[in-house]
Ligand code: 3PY
């Protein structure tokens with residue numbers, strides 16, 4: 001089976017600079033795949049991507065060796081298994097708040113005896129190799145999003161879930177549940193302390209810690225702080241910023257760019 005390069009990097013103590021695909025299109029995914037990211041995530045939660053678009057995006061990404069993951073909409077085994085069958089090499093699952101959520105999530109990502117994933121890796125065998133069924137439990141990553149105060153309260157129990165490979169911090173939701181401004185790249189002291197606590201607790205167990213960032217500067221800072229997967233914005237966000245900058249440069253417009261609200265952070 002194709003080795004999961006995210007896992008290889010984590011084992012070598014290296015971080016992945018991760019791209020985020022929210023645009024439901026195979027060509028934008030192909031462009032992202034050729035842009036030099038270490039890994040890519042197709043976002044079926046807040047991205048505009050449905051299952052059929054996601055399949056074509058996985059095919060586009062597989063014109064390169066970049067490992068694809070998917071963020072699913074919720075802790076729902078059906079879509080987790082469908083994305084894995086389509087060839088995602090890992091799943092990022094939002095709102096894992098309890099050890100029960102974590103066990104349900106990890107179980108959906110792993111075949112028996114580790115979990116209850118159903119056998120039927122229709123495209124995954126084509127993409128990842130004919131020995132997929134026997135190797136998938138080792139190579140497929142189950143990454144739980146920690147993004148609420150409830151998850152913080154249950155952090156140790158969630159991280160101790162057998163088979164969990166990593167965590168992914170959602171700073172916006174986390175801040176919102178802490179009563180802080182809901183933004184990526186937070187500076188609120190309480191939110192920053194929570195992020196650092198999650199990264200340290202994951203690293204102490206040999207789990208990969210990921211975080212969604214808005215800027216390369218914050219992402220680099222997070223790598224220095226111990227994060228092993230840092231996302232920078234999204235395809236849509238990067239496209240919008242580059243387009244706005246080009247128009248502004250051509251028009252010689254010196255006015256401030258319109259700030260995007262937190263809701264458009266992806
Ligand atoms: C959040 O900030 O809540 C996220 O889910 C980022 O992906």
Ligand code: MG
Nearest residue numbers: 094147170173
């Ligand atoms: Mg979130």
